[in-house]
Amino acid sequence: MRPGKGPLAVRVRLAPDDEGLAPGFELTEAGTQKRLAVYVTKKNPDEVPGIAALGPDPMAESFTVEALKRIVGGKRTQIKGLLRDQKVIAGIGNAYSDEVLHAAKMSPFKIAATLTDAQLADLHEAIVTTLRDAVERAHGLAAKDLKAEKKSGLRVHNRAGQPCDVCGDTIREVSFADSSLQYCPTCQTGGKPLADRRLSKLLK
Ligand SMILES: [Zn+2]
Incomplete structure (x- = not known):
């Protein structure tokens, strides 16, 4: 097809x-x-x-904080890329990795290996609650209605320029060759905008 x-x-x-x-x-x-x-x-x-x-199913009972720690522990990779890697954890894409990191109040550029136990627990909680909410909202909907329902439930993904529901700061974006991520500076990066390499290249 x-x-x-x-x-x-x-x-x-x-x-x-x-x-x-x-x-x-x-x-x-x-x-x-x-x-x-x-x-x-x-x-x-x-x-x-x-x-x-595929990596483990984050909706499974066996997906505990310890399981998450084993998965991301020691990885010198940005957490955003790790979360959307299907071989690491199955079922989280670009949109929900943005949502999970916003819920966990964590920078998408955070290096996985540097997460403390408390941050891992917050991240685990954010993964489980974000996905559970999304599944509950999508339950029973026809395919044609899924996209609108998914969009209405998103708090940062694809909302660059709009105010954050939590703190009111303006949601920002980092662009890559074939995708982009969105985040709230106040909630996730101590108020600092993340470097957008593509944008700075265009400005040179
Ligand atoms: Zn915010």
């Missing part, structure tokens, strides 16, 4: 059920680059390489 500009990436309809309602599912991918994958398998899902490579 050729990826389009709309959010719908995959629609699966195998056969109607007893009540004549079509079964199956719809998946959305809001990015312009469609990177979503769906596997149909008779095997144990863990035997599918694309699934076996």
Whole structure:
């Protein structure tokens, strides 16, 4: 299937059920680059390489503060990149990593290995509550309504220039080649704007 500009990436309809309602599912991918994958398998899902490579499910009972500590501990990587890496933790993308870091009052550029136990506990709490809220809001919605519902629940992602709901500061943005992140300076970076390399390159 050729990826389009709309959010719908995959629609699966195998056969109607007893009540004549079509079964199956719809998946959305809001990015312009469609990177979503769906596997149909008779095997144990863990035997599918694309699934076996995924990090732990942050909604699972086993995703404790200790589990998070094992995952991010010692990594000399910015926390934002780590959170949206599906091989590190499954299911958190660009939008929810922004939301999680805002909820945890943490800079997206924070180096994972420097997190204290208290910060790890805050981050864990932020991951679990942010995702749980998002799942509750999305429950039962049709694919066409998901994007609007997701957008209405976001506090920093894609809201650059708007006031932060928590402190009123203006939400800022850092742009990369194919994505951008948003954050609140007062809530997350001690009031200091983060360096935006692309912007400074343009200004030179
Ligand atoms: Zn704020």
